[in-house]
Amino acid sequence: MIGRIIRIISNQYLVADEEGRRVACVAMGKVRRQDKPRVGDWVEYTDFGDQTGIERIRPRMNSLIRPPVANVDQALIVMSAKDPDFSCTLVDRILFLIVNASIKPVLCITKMDLVQPDDPVHGWIEDYRQSGYEVVLSGREELDENLAGVLRGKVTVLTGQSGVGKSSLLNKLNPEFQLQTQEISKALGRGKHTTRHVELHEVAGGWVADTPGFSSLDFSRMTPTELAQSVPDFAPYLGRCRFRDCIHQNEPGCAIKQAVEDRQVSRIRYADYLDCLTLVQGRKEKY
Ligand SMILES: Nc1nc2c(ncn2[C@@H]2O[C@H](COP(=O)(O)OP(=O)(O)OP(=O)(O)O)[C@@H](O)[C@H]2O)c(=O)[nH]1
Ligand SMILES: [Mg+2]
Ligand SMILES: [Zn+2]
Numbered sequence: 001m002i003g004r005i006i007r008i009i010s011n012q013y014l015v016a017d018e019e020g021r022r023v024a025c026v027a028m029g030k031v032r033r034q035d036k037p038r039v040g041d042w043v044e045y046t047d048f049g050d051q052t053g054i055e056r057i058r059p060r061m062n063s064l065i066r067p068p069v070a071n072v073d074q075a076l077i078v079m080s081a082k083d084p085d086f087s088c089t090l091v092d093r094i095l096f097l098i099v100n101a102s103i104k105p106v107l108c109i110t111k112m113d114l115v116q117p118d119d120p121v122h123g124w125i126e127d128y129r130q131s132g133y134e135v136v137l138s139g140r141e142e143l144d145e146n147l148a149g150v151l152r153g154k155v156t157v158l159t160g161q162s163g164v165g166k167s168s169l170l171n172k173l174n175p176e177f178q179l180q181t182q183e184i185s186k187a188l189g190r191g192k193h194t195t196r197h198v199e200l201h202e203v204a205g206g207w208v209a210d211t212p213g214f215s216s217l218d219f220s221r222m223t224p225t226e227l228a229q230s231v232p233d234f235a236p237y238l239g240r241c242r243f244r245d246c247i248h249q250n251e252p253g254c255a256i257k258q259a260v261e262d263r264q265v266s267r268i269r270y271a272d273y274l275d276c277l278t279l280v281q282g283r284k285e286k287y
Contacts, residue, residue, distance in 0.1 A: 002058075004071075005041045006200040006207070013037060013054060015045060020202075028053040038063065039198045039209060040070040040155060062102050066218070067198050067211035069157050074104040076136075076150075076208075078160035078169065081121045082114040088124055092272035093217050094159055100222060100230040103157075106134045106150055110165035113139035124268070131233050131266050138165075143172050148204040155200070155207045162193045162213025170210050173203050179210055219279040227280050228256075233269045249277065 003015035003023060013025040025045050027037055031054050037043060042058040063070040075098045079091050091107065098105045107128055115121050128135050136144035150156075151173075158166040167179040182194050193212050200207045219227075224247040228234055234248075234256055242253025248270075259265040 001045050001047075003043060003045065004200070004207075005037055005039050005043060005054075007197070008037065008039055009197060013043075015043060015054070016200075016202075023052055025052045025054050028055050031055060031057060038068050038070040039200055040072060042071065064101055064103070064157065066214055067157055067159060067209060069155075069198060069200075069209050069211070071155060072101075072103050072157050072209075073154040074106055074150075075157045075159050076106050076108045078108045078110060078158050078164045078166050080111040080114075080164040081109055081119070082111055084161065084163055086121045086124065088127075088268050089272050089275060090161065091128075092269060093219075093276060095232075096227060096230040096273075096276055097217060097219070098159070099232060100226060105232075106136065106156075108136050108138065108144075108147070108158075108169065110138045110169060111140070112137050113141065127266050127268055131269065133232075138169060138172065143169075147173070151204040151206040151208060153206055155209070157209040158211055160213060164213065166213070167195055167210055170201060170203060170208060173208075174201070177201060177203075219276060222280050224277060224280055227273065227276055231269060231273050233265045234259075234273075237265070247277065249274065 001017060003017040005013050006016050007014040011026060013027060015023045015025050017023055031037060035057060037054060037057055043054045044056040045052055045054045060070045062072060064072055077091060077094050077098065079086055095105050109125060125135055136147045136150065138144060160166055163182055167181045171177050171179050180194055195210055195212045198209055198211050200209050228238065228248060237255040237259045240255035241251065243251055246254055248254050248256040256265065260267055260270045
């Protein structure tokens with residue numbers, strides 16, 4: 001039998017089979033030794049009478065480490081317009097990591113009810129749209145009507161720092177969820193991170209992973225070339241620089257810098273590329 005892991009709590013695996021039924025499984029020893037099963041994995045499982053055991057993990061299409069989810073179609077990068085403050089730098093860092101993992105990014109800006117019409121956040125949203133990114137908006141009383149269409153038929157991970165409203169967004173899409181949000185955990189005197197484990201929820205005809213917010217991002221596995229390839233805005237200009245090994249920093253004849261000058265590539269994205277480049281290079285210098 002075949003199904004998809006939708007929740008893992010210690011060594012209890014909840015699998016959704018192809019008819020949508022939920023099956024509680026354990027992982028057989030050989031699977032645990034092979035590679036730890038992740039949420040999103042397609043698995044083969046067998047009934048052993050008193051328990052159902054996962055015997056094999058099917059090859060993964062892709063896999064994210066933070067959040068730990070496999071076979072992801074797209075990532076919804078969630079950032080609040082305010083509280084916590086909007087940060088292009090943080091959006092772009094997540095964006096580059098998502099694209100580097102071969103996953104399609106969609107941006108979701110929450111808490112739009114907290115900003116005035118003259119807030120700079122509107123300009124930043126416009127900049128992302130101009131660059132060709134899909135952006136959906138949400139607020140206390142509003143939810144972008146395009147969001148359901150974006151999620152349909154796909155496996156989507158929500159990614160973003162703690163408190164931006166990831167769980168609230170899912171509750172808004174399906175009020176039956178009643179996922180715990182920070183309002184409740186603050187009242188209970190719990191810590192900053194409210195969502196503690198990764199889980200796939202069936203919503204709007206797709207699967208969406210609610211995930212805990214992160215406190216750091218890891219660029220240690222990337223090279224400068226891979227970083228440049230992870231900036232979607234650069235794609236039309238890559239390979240056009242004078243030097244083949246151009247890292248688009250200080251080199252003459254750089255097609256990327258020219259495109260920024262010509263306003264073909266967002267200045268914000270380029271600045272954030274340079275910011276991430278120092279993270280990538282900082283690691284190099286340590287060796
Ligand atoms: N004003 C306003 N507040 C919101 C909105 N969405 C979420 N919030 C509030 O923001 C706080 C954090 O929301 P959560 O949904 O818990 O955030 P999260 O991203 O799931 O956080 P973690 O689980 O810790 O990663 C809560 O107090 C929500 O009520 C919104 O659109 N407008
Ligand atoms: Mg949450
Ligand atoms: Zn260049």
